[in-house]
Amino acid sequence: MMSLIIDALSWACLLLGCFLGVSGAFGVFRFKDFYSRAHAASVTDTLCVFFIVAGLVLQSGFNLVTVKLIFIVVLLWLTSPVASHALIRSAYQTGLKPTLSTTRKESAKRGQS
Amino acid sequence: MFAVTSVAILVVMGIALARAFIGPTVYDRILAVNMFGTKTVLFIAVYGFLTERPEFMDIALVYALINFVGVIAVLKFVERFPPPSAQSDE
Numbered sequence A: 001m002m003s004l005i006i007d008a009l010s011w012a013c014l015l016l017g018c019f020l021g022v023s024g025a026f027g028v029f030r031f032k033d034f035y036s037r038a039h040a041a042s043v044t045d046t047l048c049v050f051f052i053v054a055g056l057v058l059q060s061g062f063n064l065v066t067v068k069l070i071f072i073v074v075l076l077w078l079t080s081p082v083a084s085h086a087l088i089r090s091a092y093q094t095g096l097k098p099t100l101s102t103t104r105k106e107s108a109k110r111g112q113s
Numbered sequence B: 001m002f003a004v005t006s007v008a009i010l011v012v013m014g015i016a017l018a019r020a021f022i023g024p025t026v027y028d029r030i031l032a033v034n035m036f037g038t039k040t041v042l043f044i045a046v047y048g049f050l051t052e053r054p055e056f057m058d059i060a061l062v063y064a065l066i067n068f069v070g071v072i073a074v075l076k077f078v079e080r081f082p083p084p085s086a087q088s089d090e
Helices: A002-030 A034-060 A064-093 A104-109 B002-022 B026-050 B056-080
Strands: none
Touching (some): A002 A034, A002 B002, A034 A064, A034 B002, B002 B026, B026 B056
16 A cells, blocks of 8 residues: 555656656747746756656665665756856856846836846 | 656757757757756666666766766856857847
């Protein structure tokens, strides 16, 4: 009975992870502006990893493989936001302007930041 | 179960590659390659479970490290020598 619950739970986690991955990839493929694409890619990077690895951890029970999987999740949680930040920062530094709804001059005129 | 997950991850990798080919600016390409790398890490882990070979987790861990270092190295290079396609985002 217990293994049935664990299997169903890991199956649900894996499917949810796959769904997030596919939706993120679809977002990266369809969005018009680079910055929205970068957002779509980095959002799913962390959550999709978590759910898929959670599904794997449920499958593998409590042994060395689970410890390595937790290492992978913690590593990816730390490095992929940093990589996305570096990417977006260097894109902005070298002049890739985001397509805002209003230009900087108009927002300055209206007194927004 | 793992087969379904690995097929889904392959689809995501295909879409990321498509974005890498299309991407107008060089940063889209780096973004797509970065996403491809993290999905490769996942694919290695799932494939390790598919074929019941626990050593694949080490390979996935090393690949995650290399992917991160690679992306940062490419970014440092592109930031110093921006190609012409860096500014245009038509």
